[in-house]
Amino acid sequence: MMIAKKISQIQTLIIDGKEVGGRSDETILQVARENDIFIPTLCHLDGLSEYGGCRLCIVHVKGLPRLVPSCTTLVREGMEVTTNSEDIIEYRKGILSLLFAERNHVCSVCVSNGHCELQWLALKLGITHVEFPYIYPKMPVDATHDRFIADHNRCVLCGRCVRVCHEVEGAHTKDVMGRGITSRVITDLMNNWGESNTCTGCGKCVHVCPTGALSEKGKSVAEMEKRRQFLPYLKRMRERS
């Protein structure tokens, strides 16, 4: 059934001193990207719903008392947005550093080395070392599936796998269990992936994963390249029908 689209209005706003325009149903992130303004993201992925979890895309909006995630904040007429002040960049570096410290991101032996968004973001934001003490937790690796591996050492809890499985594949095999630092992505009700009777084996979760947390079996160090072209395509086709 076709739902009548809300009529969206054109809003004009200022991002980093530049006058830009966007529809009222667009987020600051979308409008910034349309105008080639760089805002780093991790949990955001074109084709999935916004989650606002990683907080890397935080921006300052004049008049608001705190920083807001640009991926979940809609543009409004007259907004004045700052995306890359020194403070904001420092916060982003802090967030990334915490992600590195929280699990075992041993890039040199990771299947995604060289194709990893976390690694790329660290390079882009100029992180040459992590100030926080590393936790080096003992994390499980689930290799029970015939074709895929879940390595929780590399997981950043961005939730992309959970969303793609629920929203696109419609299986909702993946979810997040626990709170805070004990959070973990689980399969079904915390079963082995290979024993899941909801997983369709489509592999979408593997390919939206920004790191080496989800990978295909048989890939060695630096061999796991993710292919995500299907996602915006699927979304467009569904919107059209």
Add this chain to the structure above:
Amino acid sequence: MEKIKFATIWLDGCSGCHMSLLDIDERLLEVFSKVELVYGPLVDFKEFPRGVDVTFVEGAISSNEDEEKILEIRNKTKILVSFGDCAVTSNIPGMRNYCKIKDIMQRAYIENADIKDKTPNIGIPHLMPQSRPIHEFVTVDVFLPGCPPPADVIYYTISELVEGRIPDLTGRTRFGQ
């Protein structure tokens, strides 16, 4: 021009970063016209000398001996460079960090031994409970990540330090390069 005193050392690492240092190839000649190598794995001095200008430290801190060395090096060095992923993040040596030392020794020297399955305990440094990056022990002036850091970036770093500048390594090398 007076040559700067240059030292390198590897602690808990694989020597790969030193290999990458050698990979700057013919530019080594240029580098060594400006630096004097006063200490390193291939230099036959037992004592780390005083008044070193620049020291490249490869490897994580994994034993009490590593810790003593890094404290000594810090005292005797003006600019300390954390050289490679093991020094910066503890990398591969850190992969044992969630295990007990007893279990690691058991695995390495008993279970995997073909002959003489015995844990060595005489005249060797004792492993610390965890392998940690060097900046958790001493102040580090320059971080040069990479596994190993690319030769070009090493050359750039040395060139800048020779000229008395602190190199800006932002965007030049990454973890696991």
